[in-house]
Amino acid sequence: MDAFDLTPPQWTERAIHAVPFGCPTCKANAACAKAVWLNRRAPVTVENYQRKWQEFYWCECDTAWWAWSSDRSLTQQS
Template sequence: MEAFSPTPPSWRESATHANGFCCPTCHASSTAATAAWIDRRSPVFIENRKRKWQEFYLCECGTAWWGWSDDRAPNEFADRQPATPDNRNPFNNEDGDLDYDSFFGYF
């Protein structure tokens, strides 16, 4: 099962809404799920033109549950600043030479 498949899995029909974005039965996180499906066909629009989706999970304990995408806890990449033209340009130093530290920092 692909998370972005347009066809929903059959186990989605028995899913219950989980408060706290974890399995309501065993409290396992979404990363412990054996299958996942995101309903990208029906986004809900919230403030500032942002969207959220229903994310469905089949837990390893057999419980099907779902939560809103904006209820998920931030991941390790959430605090990164978006790339701007100034911090993406490896030649952005005073002498115009390649700044190897900033260039190879992206790989």
């Protein structure tokens, strides 16, 4: 599975929006995900013309969740 593939994987269909950033079921961070997909087809432009994307994660606990790329804290972006 390629995180940058333009076609979304089937598991993203059941993804729920996670706020705060992390698995809403087990609270694992994105680094623990068994699969990741970035929705590059629909970027959103925010103030200062910056863009953000939907990031989809399939957690080890089998929860599919998504969050905006701008929701990651600076410590999670490394």
